[in-house]
Amino acid sequence: MDIFSSIIAIILAIYNSAFFSVVKFLLGIYAVVLLADIVLMLVQRGLSGDVRDTKLGMDVPPEMVTKKSKLLKKWDKITANIASNNESLWKVAIIEADNIIDDLIRRMGYKQGENMSERLAAINPGQIDNIEELRRAHEVRNRIIHEENFKLDKKQAEEIIGYYENFLKYFEVLE
Numbered sequence: 001m002d003i004f005s006s007i008i009a010i011i012l013a014i015y016n017s018a019f020f021s022v023v024k025f026l027l028g029i030y031a032v033v034l035l036a037d038i039v040l041m042l043v044q045r046g047l048s049g050d051v052r053d054t055k056l057g058m059d060v061p062p063e064m065v066t067k068k069s070k071l072l073k074k075w076d077k078i079t080a081n082i083a084s085n086n087e088s089l090w091k092v093a094i095i096e097a098d099n100i101i102d103d104l105i106r107r108m109g110y111k112q113g114e115n116m117s118e119r120l121a122a123i124n125p126g127q128i129d130n131i132e133e134l135r136r137a138h139e140v141r142n143r144i145i146h147e148e149n150f151k152l153d154k155k156q157a158e159e160i161i162g163y164y165e166n167f168l169k170y171f172e173v174l175e
Helices: 002-015 018-045 047-056 062-066 068-083 087-107 116-122 131-146 154-170
Strands: none
Touching: 068 087, 068 154, 087 116, 087 131, 087 154, 116 131, 131 154
């Protein structure tokens, strides 16, 4: 018990020493300077434009946000096509949704590649959470375009549109 109390006494003596007080004072000044640097860097970068970019890892183009009502009208048409009992309308809805997503991905800066398949392949899985869903949805879209007798059931069509919708909701294009 004597050793334990002597160790505590030594630690308290060091903590209350003049040297350690100077170190605490200098560390306090350093912390204030670092905080001021962080604030100045945020002001210099333009904090308002970077919040969304920082949160999502990329910025949704401003024109997509300002054209939200036009996009919502297109999306309403897509959901109406999916709600129908017509397989042709389901296929059209998937193709239109794929075009919307392709346009958005290009505007986000993923321009490498001649088509959406190449652009999706160039995207790192860490950059977009549901990239695998988008790749599967795009594969179905390609089958619709290239396979003459491709059959699509309503459940599969709703699932594919759900993948596109998840992407748009993730980037807050749809609420």
